[in-house]
Amino acid sequence: MPDEDHVTVGKAINRKDGIAKVTGATVFGNDQNAYRQLHMKSVYTHYPHVEIESIDLSEAWKVPGVVDIIVARDIPGNPILFGRFPVLVSDRARYIGDAVAAIASESAESAEMAAAAVCIRYGKQFDVLTTVDQALAPDAPMIHHDTQGNRIDYASHHLHDGNAEAVIREAPKVIRHSYATQFVDNGYIEPEAVITEFDPNTDTVVIRGTIQNPYNIREALAKVLDRPLNQVRVIQSGIGGSFGGKDESMMFIASRAAVLSLRTGRPVKAVLTREESFMASAKRHPITSNYEAGLDENGRLLAIKSLHHMQGGAYNKQAMFANWRGSIHAAGPYAIPHVCTDIHGVHTNTIFGGAYRGFSAPQVVFGIESFIDECAEAVGMDPVRFRLLNCVKPYDRLPTGQVLDPAFMPANVADLIELVCSKTDFEKKWERNRIARTEVGSTSVVAGIGLSITFRGVGLGGEGIDTGSATVTIDADGKVRVQSGFTEMGQGLSTTLCQIAAEEFGIDSTWVTWSQNDTAENMDAGPTVASRGIVSGGNAVKDACGKLRKRIEEVLLPKWMAPEGSTLHFSDSAVYAMTPDKELLNRIGFAEAARICLKGEGISLRSLGWHSPGPQYFDHESGQGPAYPSYLFGATVAEVEVDQGTGVIVVKRITSAIELGKAINPQIVRGQFIGGAIQGMGYALMEEMDCSDGYLHTRNFDDFLMPGAMDIPPIDIIISETDVHVGPYGAKGIGELGIEMIAPAIANAHANATGKRIRELPLNLERVVLGHAL
Amino acid sequence: MMDIRCEINGRVHDLTVGASERLVDMLRDRLGLAGTKEGCGIGECGACTVLLDGTPVASCLVLAAQADGHRILTIEGLAAPDGTLHPVQQAFIDAGAIQCGFCTPAMVLCAYALLSNTLEPSEREIRTAISGTLCRCTGYVQIIEAIELAAQRMRQYSQ
Numbered sequence: 040m041p042d043e044d045h046v047t048v049g050k051a052i053n054r055k056d057g058i059a060k061v062t063g064a065t066v067f068g069n070d071q072n073a074y075r076q077l078h079m080k081s082v083y084t085h086y087p088h089v090e091i092e093s094i095d096l097s098e099a100w101k102v103p104g105v106v107d108i109i110v111a112r113d114i115p116g117n118p119i120l121f122g123r124f125p126v127l128v129s130d131r132a133r134y135i136g137d138a139v140a141a142i143a144s145e146s147a148e149s150a151e152m153a154a155a156a157v158c159i160r161y162g163k164q165f166d167v168l169t170t171v172d173q174a175l176a177p178d179a180p181m182i183h184h185d186t187q188g189n190r191i192d193y194a195s196h197h198l199h200d201g202n203a204e205a206v207i208r209e210a211p212k213v214i215r216h217s218y219a220t221q222f223v224d225n226g227y228i229e230p231e232a233v234i235t236e237f238d239p240n241t242d243t244v245v246i247r248g249t250i251q252n253p254y255n256i257r258e259a260l261a262k263v264l265d266r267p268l269n270q271v272r273v274i275q276s277g278i279g280g281s282f283g284g285k286d287e288s289m290m291f292i293a294s295r296a297a298v299l300s301l302r303t304g305r306p307v308k309a310v311l312t313r314e315e316s317f318m319a320s321a322k323r324h325p326i327t328s329n330y331e332a333g334l335d336e337n338g339r340l341l342a343i344k345s346l347h348h349m350q351g352g353a354y355n356k357q358a359m360f361a362n363w364r365g366s367i368h369a370a371g372p373y374a375i376p377h378v379c380t381d382i383h384g385v386h387t388n389t390i391f392g393g394a395y396r397g398f399s400a401p402q403v404v405f406g407i408e409s410f411i412d413e414c415a416e417a418v419g420m421d422p423v424r425f426r427l428l429n430c431v432k433p434y435d436r437l438p439t440g441q442v443l444d445p446a447f448m449p450a451n452v453a454d455l456i457e458l459v460c461s462k463t464d465f466e467k468k469w470e471r472n473r474i475a476r477t478e479v480g481s482t483s484v485v486a487g488i489g490l491s492i493t494f495r496g497v498g499l500g501g502e503g504i505d506t507g508s509a510t511v512t513i514d515a516d517g518k519v520r521v522q523s524g525f526t527e528m529g530q531g532l533s534t535t536l537c538q539i540a541a542e543e544f545g546i547d548s549t550w551v552t553w554s555q556n557d558t559a560e561n562m563d564a565g566p567t568v569a570s571r572g573i574v575s576g577g578n579a580v581k582d583a584c585g586k587l588r589k590r591i592e593e594v595l596l597p598k599w600m601a602p603e604g605s606t607l608h609f610s611d612s613a614v615y616a617m618t619p620d621k622e623l624l625n626r627i628g629f630a631e632a633a634r635i636c637l638k639g640e641g642i643s644l645r646s647l648g649w650h651s652p653g654p655q656y657f658d659h660e661s662g663q664g665p666a667y668p669s670y671l672f673g674a675t676v677a678e679v680e681v682d683q684g685t686g687v688i689v690v691k692r693i694t695s696a697i698e699l700g701k702a703i704n705p706q707i708v709r710g711q712f713i714g715g716a717i718q719g720m721g722y723a724l725m726e727e728m729d730c731s732d733g734y735l736h737t738r739n740f741d742d743f744l745m746p747g748a749m750d751i752p753p754i755d756i757i758i759s760e761t762d763v764h765v766g767p768y769g770a771k772g773i774g775e776l777g778i779e780m781i782a783p784a785i786a787n788a789h790a791n792a793t794g795k796r797i798r799e800l801p802l803n804l805e806r807v808v809l810g811h812a813l
Numbered sequence: 814m815m816d817i818r819c820e821i822n823g824r825v826h827d828l829t830v831g832a833s834e835r836l837v838d839m840l841r842d843r844l845g846l847a848g849t850k851e852g853c854g855i856g857e858c859g860a861c862t863v864l865l866d867g868t869p870v871a872s873c874l875v876l877a878a879q880a881d882g883h884r885i886l887t888i889e890g891l892a893a894p895d896g897t898l899h900p901v902q903q904a905f906i907d908a909g910a911i912q913c914g915f916c917t918p919a920m921v922l923c924a925y926a927l928l929s930n931t932l933e934p935s936e937r938e939i940r941t942a943i944s945g946t947l948c949r950c951t952g953y954v955q956i957i958e959a960i961e962l963a964a965q966r967m968r969q970y971s972q
Contacts, residue, residue, distance in 0.1 A: 051909070053906050053907060053909075054906065054909070054911055056911075056914065057905070057906035057911055058898065058902075058906065059914070060911045060914030060917045061888075061898065061902035061903075061905050061906055061911065061914075061917055061918075061921055062848065062888060062889070062891075062892055062898070062902065063846075063847070063848020063849070063887070063888035063889055063917075063918040064848065065914050066847075067850070067915060069850075069851070070847040225949075226949045227913070227915075227949055228850075228852040228858050228860050228913075228915045228916050228947055228948070228949055229850065229852060229860075229913070229915040230851075230852065277913075277914065278913060279850070279852075279913045279914070279915030279916075280912075280913040280915060280949050280950055281913075282949070312854060313852065313853040313854060313855075313858075528913060529912035529913025529914065529915075529950050530912065531912065706909035706955075707909065709909065709955070710909050710912060710950075710951055710952075710955055713951065713952035713954045713955070714912065714949075714950050714951050714952045715952075716952060717952030717953070718949070718952075739853050739854075739855055739857060740852075740853045740855070740857035740858050740947065741855060741857050745947060745949065746952075746953075747944050747947060747953075748939075748940040748941075748943045748944045748946075748948075748953045748956070748957070749940050749941070749944050751940075751952060751953045751954060751957075754952070754954060
């Protein structure tokens, strides 16, 4: 008798790619080579904002081995990519990562020598705008001639609900503070790599590489190369981490290499050095946030007004989306009658912002959750009681007008707060630290504890249409192949999708295999971003499996002359035909069922699964509408020790409670959460890219410090599973929740320990000791 | 150019290497041992770690010529010839210590080097053993757990 419970879903099965990865057999970008390949090197500007008069290639051509050199005029199609990114610049460099030429040579060394031999003649040096304030100054020069005051196109978003300004004016208590975050690199250990070639048999340009979003790259390259989409094929290699980052930088090197491949007829390989990767890849952009709140005498939030500016860099293809997410999350998971949020993106002559795990949420969550602690303090409440009083509850209305219907979003954040606070004995420790800090000297080591909470919109929401694709094929031996339009880059999606297929067919997960994304094989599923692989990708797998089960049922039930209303069940690697009276009519193995369909009846057992939550009807003028189909919720406590003499903050323990719907694979969920949390800790304490004068001073991992194994505190995770109906089996995606809450929890813990508030990230030695950056 | 002789994954190799050729390039480009990764080129990330006479070294900072007369172990040499994984490799899989897999060869080799010296490492010794290798995906917790699991299994085997 079929078992109704889940067999594979919810189990910590081992990763599908585990053996390949522990034996070093996985083929990453730089592990790919092709017969007669050339090596590409880009030639970068020496100045961040400068007129280019001419580019002299004569010396570069003399370097032995050089086969081809391209400049901007050699681009066959559109030389400007989405977000104003140029493939190569010809007349003006706008940031230090702009490239003027690309060289293809017989060896990497020769390409590098030729790149150094290119002579760029510079003209006028323009003012280098490195801050939002400089770029927005009324007399600031324009980085692009046709933007509005250096604002990034379409990157201003507004969420206006009620009349926050008037309410704050009249409120019994008004609090105002500003917060700032920094440029941070994604920090993937594998630098970008690509190999491009032209296949004359199919008239197709083939691109293999460390590409997070193959369909984005395909579209970009089709325009650059002036070719239709079906003549550009993108195949993912193994990806050594991405976190949102391997997108723009891949667009640059893939487009330059592809042009060179078409011109030379030879494969072209490009691998970035770490220095190039830091310079030419997307960063988590800085956001400055100005918050104002009006509160009543009892500590209830009446209104929050906030203004945010994100520093986007010279070009930007994500601010328009990331800022929208920022606008929805900037007032936090609080029930506030009046909210006014405005967010803008600004061009500067610096490295550029793009996608990095969290996508504007880590920045605004740092702001709002620091601010909430400051509001609590101003009204004399502890941070727990203040949050419990003001946080959203089931059926509350968000400032977007969306009502938190427990069928789709449980809004159990108050429960999560109580869980983490009781587990850490928060209120007792918080009070004890507060009293203790006044009794000790200013150079001693003091303990602190801090809380932060969050909610996170699932998927793309109102950013754009969210779609997922998957092709599922059952072979004649009953083994199953899953091809997803989503990308495996370490997060474990391939394993999770195989688990879903195994569950749907009632077979062991070892019967299911998975293949890397290939735009020639799969439907465009959009980018693998926003933690949506599990919702949109998983639902697409379920959809495909459901169609195949129905197909098998339509073959077998008539064949077995099953009475009207009979059903076919899939379990224990077998199919069971059940009569309407729940009598077992017949049972055969799953492999036998597949063989009958394919070989006996000639029925196809391949199906395209598709999922879209549909367009989210959202008014982008006012910020009103159902922004996301659902939300995840979380609460985190950080416990720290602050050495006030040296400025060292040691995180002693992180405790999080998270509501994620359903954990399809608890081991993968745990890894995603911890990985995100530790990136959040690095963001909080040490990571910062210095581009303060337009030149990038943080050039490699000796300058850009990330957490190492010695820095890791114990991390307790309390997973709250809820019965929601959004993703497969209720899953909602866990990739980004972990990173958001850590920085504000640590900042709040630091304030609890020292009585001093640091409103800028990172909380490095200088800021802890001096209160400001050096 | 100079001639060197070294043992790589149990096999003796006679090679002619450039004076400035790095060990990582010799392994990857000449011998096709691409399991050794390069992440930074300056010895900071540790992805290129191999064992030189049993000790972890960053192969981007070692000249190929320096391997002359020495024994090198790369990730390709760890599993048994029949493909049976080393207990450290199996433990990494079982403990969920892998995400993107780019640092995994280095992490596994560091763990193997540690457990070759002691089967009862303290947590601090485990952390120290992998502290030269950066992992951006996992947050290290499951890697530390994997090494503890490997040590426990290897203790059982050795009894």
